[in-house]
Amino acid sequence: MHVAVCVKMVPAPGQWSRIVFRDDGSLQREGIELIINPVDRNALEEALKIRQARGGTVAVFSMGPPSCLEHLREALAMGADRAFLLSDRNFAGADTLATSRALAAGIKKEMPGFDLVLCGSASIDSGTAQVGPQLAAYLGAAHLTEAFSISVGEQNCFQVRTAGSHGYFVTDLRKPAVISVTKQLNKPRIPTLFDIMASCNKEIIILSSAELSLPKSESGLEGSPTKVRELFFSPARRLARILEGSMEDRVEELLRQPGVAGVLK
Amino acid sequence: MDFKLNMQQELLKKTVRQFAEEEIAPLVDEMERNDQTPPELVRKMGEQGFFGVTAPLEYGGTGMGHVDRVIMLEEIARISAAIAMSLQVLQIGVGMMMEMGTSEQKNRYSPALAQGKILITPAFTESSGGSDLEGMSTKASDKGEYYCINGRKVFITNSHIADAVIIIAKHEETKKFGAFLVEKGEKGFRPGRIEKKMGLFGCYNGEIILDNCQAPKENLFGEKGRGLSAALRGISNYGRTGMAASALGLMQASLEAAVKFAQERTLYGKAISNLAPIQFKIAEIYAELEASRLMSYYAAWLVEQGSKRSDTQTAAAKFFATEASLRCTRKTMDIYGAYSCIKDYPVERYYRDAQLLISADGTSDIKRIIVGRNLTAKKN
Numbered sequence: 131m132h133v134a135v136c137v138k139m140v141p142a143p144g145q146w147s148r149i150v151f152r153d154d155g156s157l158q159r160e161g162i163e164l165i166i167n168p169v170d171r172n173a174l175e176e177a178l179k180i181r182q183a184r185g186g187t188v189a190v191f192s193m194g195p196p197s198c199l200e201h202l203r204e205a206l207a208m209g210a211d212r213a214f215l216l217s218d219r220n221f222a223g224a225d226t227l228a229t230s231r232a233l234a235a236g237i238k239k240e241m242p243g244f245d246l247v248l249c250g251s252a253s254i255d256s257g258t259a260q261v262g263p264q265l266a267a268y269l270g271a272a273h274l275t276e277a278f279s280i281s282v283g284e285q286n287c288f289q290v291r292t293a294g295s296h297g298y299f300v301t302d303l304r305k306p307a308v309i310s311v312t313k314q315l316n317k318p319r320i321p322t323l324f325d326i327m328a329s330c331n332k333e334i335i336i337l338s339s340a341e342l343s344l345p346k347s348e349s350g351l352e353g354s355p356t357k358v359r360e361l362f363f364s365p366a367r368r369l370a371r372i373l374e375g376s377m378e379d380r381v382e383e384l385l386r387q388p389g390v391a392g393v394l395k
Numbered sequence: 396m397d398f399k400l401n402m403q404q405e406l407l408k409k410t411v412r413q414f415a416e417e418e419i420a421p422l423v424d425e426m427e428r429n430d431q432t433p434p435e436l437v438r439k440m441g442e443q444g445f446f447g448v449t450a451p452l453e454y455g456g457t458g459m460g461h462v463d464r465v466i467m468l469e470e471i472a473r474i475s476a477a478i479a480m481s482l483q484v485l486q487i488g489v490g491m492m493m494e495m496g497t498s499e500q501k502n503r504y505s506p507a508l509a510q511g512k513i514l515i516t517p518a519f520t521e522s523s524g525g526s527d528l529e530g531m532s533t534k535a536s537d538k539g540e541y542y543c544i545n546g547r548k549v550f551i552t553n554s555h556i557a558d559a560v561i562i563i564a565k566h567e568e569t570k571k572f573g574a575f576l577v578e579k580g581e582k583g584f585r586p587g588r589i590e591k592k593m594g595l596f597g598c599y600n601g602e603i604i605l606d607n608c609q610a611p612k613e614n615l616f617g618e619k620g621r622g623l624s625a626a627l628r629g630i631s632n633y634g635r636t637g638m639a640a641s642a643l644g645l646m647q648a649s650l651e652a653a654v655k656f657a658q659e660r661t662l663y664g665k666a667i668s669n670l671a672p673i674q675f676k677i678a679e680i681y682a683e684l685e686a687s688r689l690m691s692y693y694a695a696w697l698v699e700q701g702s703k704r705s706d707t708q709t710a711a712a713k714f715f716a717t718e719a720s721l722r723c724t725r726k727t728m729d730i731y732g733a734y735s736c737i738k739d740y741p742v743e744r745y746y747r748d749a750q751l752l753i754s755a756d757g758t759s760d761i762k763r764i765i766v767g768r769n770l771t772a773k774k775n
Contacts, residue, residue: 200402207406320414323444323457323467326406 131186131282133177134237136249136261137170137205139198143254154351155358156223157255159195166201169250171208171318173311176280177248178209178319184282186245187211191236193221193229199334207321207329214240220339223351226260232349233261234268235342240335246288247308251276262310271306278314404466407459411467414443415474423475426597427744430589432481432556433597440478441511445471446485449633450493455506461632461695465640469688472644476748477597479644480755483637484552488515491561491629495574495617515576516553518560518603519626521546528563528572528623533605535564535573542575542615544608547587552755554601555586561616562605563626574622576614583608594747632698634756635709639691642720642752645745646684649720649727652742653677656731667730676730680723687716707769714762717752724749 141149142163150158177188190205192198193216202213216232224232237244247269252259259275266273278298279291288303293312303309321329339349346352373380384390400408422433440446448464450456464486472479489508492501492515507513523530533546544564551560559578566573577584587602617625654677657668667673694712697705724746728735735742753759 200405203402203406204409207410320417320443321406321410322442323407323410323448323459326403326410327457327459329406330403 131180131184131246132241132244133180133186133188134241134244134247135170135174135177135188135190135205135210136233136247136265137174137190137192137201138167138250138253138255138261139164139192139194139201140167140253140255141165151361154223155361156351159197164197164201166204167250167253167255169252169254169311169313171250172313172315173248173250174205174208174210175316175318176311177246179316180246180280180282181209187241189214189241191233191240192216193224193232193236196336202334203329204321206332206334207325208319209321209325210332212240212332213334215334215336216339216342217336218338218340218349220344220346220349220352223354224349225354225356226256226258227264227355228349228351228353230261230264230268231353232339232342232344234265235344236337237265237269239337239342245305245307247271247306249308249310251310251312259310262308266308269306269308271308272303273308273310274301274303275310277309277311280309280311280315400466404463407463408466408470411445411470412473414439415471419471419474419478423597423741423744426475426477427738428596430592430596430599432478432553432599434556436478437511437514437556440482444510445482446489446511446514447506447509448486450489450505450509453505454493454501455509456489456493457509461636461698462692464633465636465643465691465695468637468640469643469647472641473648474644475597476641476645476745476752477595479637479641480595480752481553481556481598483633483641484516485511485514485557486637487517487629487633488557488559488561490633491515491517491574491616491625494628495625499613500576500616513558514553514556515559515561516551516557517626517629518548518551518554519563519630520548520550522549528626531563531565531572533562533564534567535575535610536567538609541609541611544575544577544583544605544610546605548603548605550590550600551603552598552600554603555589555599560603561626561629562603562610563622564605566620569620571620572623572626573619574616574625575610576616577605577608577610578614581608581610592751594744594749594751630756631706631709635713635762636691636695636698638752638756639687639694639709639712639716642716642749643684643688643691645720645749645752646680646687646716646723649723649742649745650677650680650684652740652745653680653727653730656734673730676726680726683719683723687712687719691716707766710757710762710765710769713756714759714766717749718759720749720752721746 142165145162181188188210189212190210191214206213216236249262274290276292277290281289283289286305290301290303292299373383444457447456448459452458468479468483521531535542535544562575562577583606585604587604589601657673658666660667690712694708697708727742731742734740
């Protein structure tokens with residue numbers, strides 16, 4: 131079983147007040163402490179469990195500047211066999227589509243016989259949840275999002291559980307597949323000191339856009355249809371309102387409030 | 396000169412921090428209530444390889460260095476100085492086994508020792524004190540097939556969780572000191588009372604009683620009559636840097652708590668972080684932390700290099716960092732004002748824990764004597 135895991139480096143939660151946006155709307159990552167997107171660690175953990183049960187290899191793919199190398203080392207310490215960093219000036223400013231295209235090219239080149247691609251359902255910085263499905267389209271693979279349970283079936287398929295509004299769905303997904311996962315899937319392991327030592331002997335390969343045969347027009351800002359028009363803060367406000375009248379009136383009024391009816395239904 | 400941690404050390408720091416935040420932090424309140432070291436946590440730390448951090452790979456260790464050990468202990472002490480204290484003393488046991496143990500002893504206890512499945516703690520101190528090792532009265536008598544040991548060790552860290560202890564006792568025949576490995580099942584061995592401390596709750600400290608204790612001959616640790624120098628080397632190479640690292644963790648936690656509180660607490664309509672006296676205190680905590688960190692990392696590096704200067708540097712780092720941690724935790728309490736005295740906040744725990752670091756592993760005054768004696772000896 132050959133599993134590719136896509137991980138993204140995102141600003142650590144405590145660093146959000148230090149985030150600066152460039153004029154083009156992209157996020158300036160230099161000087162900000164980055165971490166592996168938390169739910170991507172769940173994706174990696176699941177890949178390691180599948181390898182433990184079924185054998186095979188686990189490769190991690192990411193796109194970003196060379197400073198991401200240390201985080202890929204962490205993924206190797208968790209147990210991944212190989213890591214690939216798509217790093218090139220041409221990749222800068224990529225939106226989710228250009229990112230998916232590049233990651234798909236990387237997986238096709240370095241893991242052509244993959245059985246499964248796992249990624250986190252969404253990143254904590256932009257939260258679009260678009261990369262997984264787009265990646266599946268570029269790879270021509272079946273896909274599901276928001277998986278909270280994955281088991282490897284006997285007949286060339288994965289049995290995947292995803293949350294529904296009144297329960298959950300169980301879906302058999304044929305290989306090769308791309309699955310976006312949620313935090314409920316598992317608890318990511320913490321590398322041991324032995325794992326850290328072992329990770330130092332594992333190789334991280336840097337891939338350029340040229341090596342992936344991606345022209346500049348299909349990479350980075352140039353290859354991204356998304357254009358940021360405006361950035362603004364949307365402050366969250368708390369609404370406090372005292373309801374008047376009899377108990378019945380107040381309950382009736384309360385149930386008319388947006389959101390409350392849905393909660394109490 | 397490169398002050399940057401290497402990639403392996405960065406990863407170590409991050410990983411141990413994650414472990415401390417996820418696995419130790421949830422246990423701190425319970426440890427504060429019952430003053431017991433959680434066995435499940437010990438097991439998990441063993442799996443992580445924490446006990447054998449400096450032990451060679453062939454004995455089940457990770458083969459990392461003393462600087463790595465300090466980085467690791469600092470991160471643990473940032474969450475719990477008690478656990479850092481317990482761990483660092485058990486690492487002394489591992490270190491002494493690796494440096495002094497016969498190959499038969501190393502093979503007998505490896506890899507379980509490095510993996511935390513067997514816990515060995517040093518037991519040197521007696522009621523007369525821990526620093527005057529020559530004054531120890533515990534005696535070992537050669538009975539042919541075994542050594543008969545009599546004495547009482549006090550203030551022994553991990554006294555009630557250790558599977559074995561390294562005892563320093565005077566050979567009755569030669570009047571020289573020897574080191575003996577005594578397992579808890581040996582006849583005549585028993586832990587005594589548990590001390591009720593003011594801090595470091597979650598780290599056992601108590602008595603070890605040796606009443607006609609029979610230690611097998613093969614448990615003589617290191618060369619006969621060289622036990623005292625072995626004990627001093629263990630304290631110097633592992634104990635002092637371990638204590639300094641624990642102090643660093645307390646200072647780091649104090650600094651983070653001070654900054655957070657100063658940014659959130661308002662006075663006269665503004666956060667108190669805008670007030671110069673508060674900024675002064677935070678600046679002083681930062682400066683003391685950074686100075687202590689440089690001293691401690693340098694001391695550990697000297698140990699790693701096998702430098703003769705390590706004795707002076709480890710002693711200086713120990714007294715400076717532990718005293719600094721007391722000053723810093725006190726300043727954080729001052730910033731917290733009345734809130735500092737409430738157990739809902741961790742800063743009073745930091746302060747209590749810092750006080751215990753001063754006397755453990757040799758008081759500050761003893762460490763000053765070592766530094767002063769070494770420096771003046773060089774001049775003369």
